[in-house]
Amino acid sequence: MESAIHLLPAVLELPFRDGYVWSTLWVSLTVSVTAVVLSALVSIPVAIVMGFANFPGKQFVKSVINTGMGFPSVVVGLVVLFAVSNQGPLGAFDLIFTKQAMIMSQFVLATPPITAITLAAITGVDRNVRDAAHVLGGRRFDVALVVLKEARYGIITAILAGFGRAVSEVGSVLIVGGNITSSAGISKTRTLTTAIQLEARQGQYETAMILGAILVVLVLTINAIVIRLGDEGSMNR
Numbered sequence: 001m002e003s004a005i006h007l008l009p010a011v012l013e014l015p016f017r018d019g020y021v022w023s024t025l026w027v028s029l030t031v032s033v034t035a036v037v038l039s040a041l042v043s044i045p046v047a048i049v050m051g052f053a054n055f056p057g058k059q060f061v062k063s064v065i066n067t068g069m070g071f072p073s074v075v076v077g078l079v080v081l082f083a084v085s086n087q088g089p090l091g092a093f094d095l096i097f098t099k100q101a102m103i104m105s106q107f108v109l110a111t112p113p114i115t116a117i118t119l120a121a122i123t124g125v126d127r128n129v130r131d132a133a134h135v136l137g138g139r140r141f142d143v144a145l146v147v148l149k150e151a152r153y154g155i156i157t158a159i160l161a162g163f164g165r166a167v168s169e170v171g172s173v174l175i176v177g178g179n180i181t182s183s184a185g186i187s188k189t190r191t192l193t194t195a196i197q198l199e200a201r202q203g204q205y206e207t208a209m210i211l212g213a214i215l216v217v218l219v220l221t222i223n224a225i226v227i228r229l230g231d232e233g234s235m236n237r
Contacts, residue, residue: 021207023187024195025214031099031173031191032166035106036114040159043114051122052144062119068112073105077172080105084176097178099189105172110162117161121154122147153229160229164222168215170194192218 050058082088084095084104095101125147133143148155170193177189179198187195192215199208 020181020185020187021211021214023181024190024192024211027099027187027189028167028191028193031102032106032163035103035166036110036159036163038103039107039110039114039162043111043158043162044118044155047115047118047122048144048148050119051147052140065112065115065119069116071109071112072171073109073169074171074175076108077105077175080108080172080176097176097180097189099177101176102173102189102191105176106166106169109169109172110166113165114158114162117158118151118155121151121158124154125150157226157229160222160226164219164226167218167222168193170197 050061080101081096084090084093084101086096095104129146129150130143133146170191173189173191174194174197177191177194179190179194180188181190182188190198192211196208196211196215199205199211
């Protein structure tokens with residue numbers, strides 16, 4: 001027992017030395033948060049339009065969005081890699097193996113769940129709410145605001161769900177980011193998930209476990225917030 005206690009500081013010191021873990025965590029959060037913010041700016045307006053408007057092909061668009069929720073991440077990574085490669089349409093911007101390419105990949109992965117869950121939250125608002133807003137003289141814009149207010153917990157849940165998928169992603173970010181660190185061991189494109197994979201394959205299980213614990217805490221925190229918001233949304237209905 002005493003030997004384990006004496007060993008703990010050494011285990012903790014190794015991966016945190018020279019900012020390796022902190023830089024990896026920073027890259028993970030920077031990439032995921034940026035991707036989710038950009039995705040929300042696109043996904044939520046699309047869900048609002050689909051929730052309030054009827055247009056030809058609406059069911060097809062919904063099917064595409066639902067299919068995208070289960071789209072293989074490695075395929076997304078390959079598509080983005082081609083787009084940013086020298087032969088791709090974005091080759092001139094020199095984005096290959098950069099955080100920008102990783103953001104693009106996570107943007108594609110986060111957009112379908114954010115859109116689908118937001119749309120479900122909007123369409124799930126009781127029809128009586130819309131009718132009451134109409135009866136009180138509300139115009140279409142006013143009715144939309146009332147519905148969005150009722151669906152706010154679902155929309156926040158959608159954003160958190162998108163972040164959960166982005167931050168736990170490994171396949172696509174490994175393909176487009178390259179899992180790169182500087183000569184000093186500071187992460188350039190290495191995320192928590194890709195670092196865990198590498199450290200485990202190299203037999204650095206202590207480092208992999210610490211990185212895994214950080215990732216689990218992040219995911220559990222997100223899940224707890226989603227559950228709490230879902231409970232509050234149910235109580236307020």
